[in-house]
Amino acid sequence: ELRSEPAAAGEFRGGIGIVRENTFLTDTAITCEGERHESDVPWGAFGGHDGLNGSLVKNVGRAGEESWPSKVTGRQLLAGDSLQITVPSGGGFGDPHKRDPLKVLEDVLDGFTTAEAAARDYGVVIKEVNGQLTVDLRSTAERREVLVAELSSAT
Structure with missing residues (x-):
């Protein structure tokens, strides 16, 4: 699905990130090489507004909910756990x-x-x-x- 937050304003508005949630059927380990969930939002340019960072969240809205950093190696997930991946939304361009x-x-x-x-x-x-x-x-x-x-x- 698309992110629910408004797109970054600009003469050319920012791109809209997506959200997907994966539920794991067996115990597994995850490695992710994302970038900068905690800082450096996608910049707006020439008067456009900044976009929004991405995120990784284990078990959204239920027991064991946990926000993960953008880079993880060998994180353990159990059968039935889920991982919500929210992709950044781009900054706007122009006034x-x-x-x-x-x-x-x-x-x-x-x-x-x-x-x-x-x-x-x-x-x-x-x-x-x-x-x-x-x-x-x-x-x-x-x-x-x-x-x-x-x-x-x-x-």
């Missing part, structure tokens, strides 16, 4: 306020971001009209003007 508002709406409809994150990160105002989500283009233009002015005065 999120330049992303086409209709693409942001598509991201909301696809579950890649939320209406709240669309307003906060992209300055895109999404409203429900007759049971359908739609972009309020006038409110979006106004919100983006305010956000850009706030960013300019902060620097």
